[in-house]
Amino acid sequence: MAAGSKPGEHRGGRKPGTPNKASAAREAEVAASGVTPLEVMVFFDLAGRYVGKECRDPDNPLNAVTDADRAQVILAVLAEKPKLLDQILKQLT
Numbered sequence: 001m002a003a004g005s006k007p008g009e010h011r012g013g014r015k016p017g018t019p020n021k022a023s024a025a026r027e028a029e030v031a032a033s034g035v036t037p038l039e040v041m042v043f044f045d046l047a048g049r050y051v052g053k054e055c056r057d058p059d060n061p062l063n064a065v066t067d068a069d070r071a072q073v074i075l076a077v078l079a080e081k082p083k084l085l086d087q088i089l090k091q092l093t
Helices: 021-033 037-050 067-080 083-092
Strands: none
Touching: 021 083, 037 067, 037 083, 067 083
16 A cells, blocks of 8 residues: 555645745834834825836826825825834835
8 A cells, every 4th residue: 555645635735825934024123113004005195106117098097196295295294103214215225
């Protein structure tokens, strides 16, 4: 009789969903920073629009928002969450 696992049987290894050391460390650092993924996405969205990557559809209501308005929102977000900029810069490098 042949030894080994049966077809489709999984033996050993890490259980599904168990993070490795790098993932666990990254998740702990993000949790300690107090910056949520949503805040990072909103910041990049606002920053992208600020540098001119906005939708050019004239019917888009977001086109009524000026670059100065966007800059003001970005500065307000950074003032409220000062660690956000550090977190973003770390992701970019």
